Amino acid sequence: MSQICWLGPQDSFPNPLLSSDPDQSVPGLIAVSERIYPNQLLQAYQLGIFPWYSDEQPVLWWSPDPRMVLKPQDFRCSDSLQKSIRHFCQDTHAKVLVDVDFGAVIRACATSARKEQDGTWITHEIMDAYTAIHEQGYAHSIALMEHDEMIGGLYCVAIGSMVYGESMFSRKPNASKIALAALSAWCIQNQIAMIDCQQETKHLQSMGAKPISRQDFLRQLQASLNPSNIVKSWKFDKQILTHWL
CATH class of the missing domain: 3.40.630.70 (Leucyl/phenylalanyl-tRNA-protein transferase, C-terminal domain)
Structure with missing residues (x-):
């Protein structure tokens, strides 16, 4: 998990079109954050990334392959x-x-x-x-x-x-x-x-x-x-x- 970046509210996502999964043991997981911010959510969708996690987890951002x-x-x-x-x-x-x-x-x-x-x-x-x-x-x-x-x-x-x-x-x-x-x-x-x-x-x-x-x-x-x-x-x-x- 240490290879996966933690995003702050102003941080940009890594572009999955330009880079491979940061941690090959968790395919499709692109980034992690503490919260979801609406503008960040919109940026994620424009890069083909979406959030999927449960209450006890941090926010997990995914771009699976295949889709x-x-x-x-x-x-x-x-x-x-x-x-x-x-x-x-x-x-x-x-x-x-x-x-x-x-x-x-x-x-x-x-x-x-x-x-x-x-x-x-x-x-x-x-x-x-x-x-x-x-x-x-x-x-x-x-x-x-x-x-x-x-x-x-x-x-x-x-x-x-x-x-x-x-x-x-x-x-x-x-x-x-x-x-x-x-x-x-x-x-x-x-x-x-x-x-x-x-x-x-x-x-x-x-x-x-x-x-x-x-x-x-x-x-x-x-x-x-x-x-x-x-x-x-x-x-x-x-x-x-x-x-x-």
Whole structure:
């Protein structure tokens, strides 16, 4: 761990495109810090770095190799999910709300029980930091509502034309998948080529995500930061889901 730099609030991250992992025994770990600062969090995303740690740890900053990504057009909409989407679109009491209550969505992600996971990496500090960058227009939420009850959703970060998926939750079957379907359809509509899913899981694989090398990911990330690629509008409703029907 001594080879990994500890960052102060004004320090810059090492660029993973230009240097290898500082400690080969912990692949993908780029840096460590005592706290998360919103401006530092934004700098991290522009370098393809994200925080992932638990309450009893310092803030751990990662850039894994390989990197799990979802090309929106490759989103796997199964027959059962398509049926759920059709039912949701036809339900007059069902809505998709974008950026309406970011705090409620991230809290739901933090408190949802997950298989084979004890506790959550979404700490109070994580919630505060992502809420701060949401207020700056960089983090977004998608909430699925039925009869004014939140049944599922996700939150993500968007910088330039890159979308970084962070966490999802479901309170009804397929609800988080419907939220991801909505995000994928919106990305297709806005010519966004890739959703960063960060780490490889079977659940993400089942929805069409695939691993690519860190070098490939970081090269595509740098291209996405071109000012001409900035996507400004995050306004859509459930009609975007008809893309999959």
